[in-house]
Amino acid sequence: EVQLVESGGGLVQPGRSLKLSCVASGFTFSNYGMNWIRQAPGKGLEWVAYISSGSSYIYYAETVKGRFTISRDNAKNTLYLQMTSLRSEDTALYYCARHGERVMDAWGQGASVTVSS
């Protein structure tokens, strides 16, 4: 069974940093690209970032480019999202999702990030 488990969320002040992790199991992590998608409270889905299986290709949404960094450790089956210079508008539930053929075919349960003073 494919499982994706996010962690690292929490309450953080504006301008500070936070690092999310997503541990994968049930599939060969190193064979798949991965995504981060977020959902602000009561809102829809917003794609945040993508990283290819070998980390050769990385893409970001304009709203986070220059502030967020996606990375992965295939030896640890773990995906990361380093978030810096956080803003109130970054408050959301952050999902990691496995990248199928240009589709998110498995999702984690989400990690909650609240940016507030």
Next chain:
Amino acid sequence: DVVMTQTPVSLSVSLGGQVSISCRSSQSLVHNNGNTYLSWYLQKPGQSPQLLIYKVSNRFSGISDRFSGSGSGTDFTLKISRVEPDDLGVYYCGQGTQYPFTFGSGTKLEIK
């Protein structure tokens, strides 16, 4: 960026009934490789989204044949037949043809 427009915002259906959700993209979703990367997701209350349909009309593993997708270019439709209680939630269309990937704003399905 590709803007995805979903209609209606919400709809209510009786059990056993049929519904259609429309999704329109601001640009053609035909990729250079000839594929059209339009997908549908369902987010049940309190849960993470789940993939229903990919590449317009392909049902994901384990998805009931009550769900069907159709369309081409910029206009797409998700049909749900013989609606069951477990179908309630918010349906999102999404495009993976070009980065940034984008989603529609969602259609909330309620059961009468």
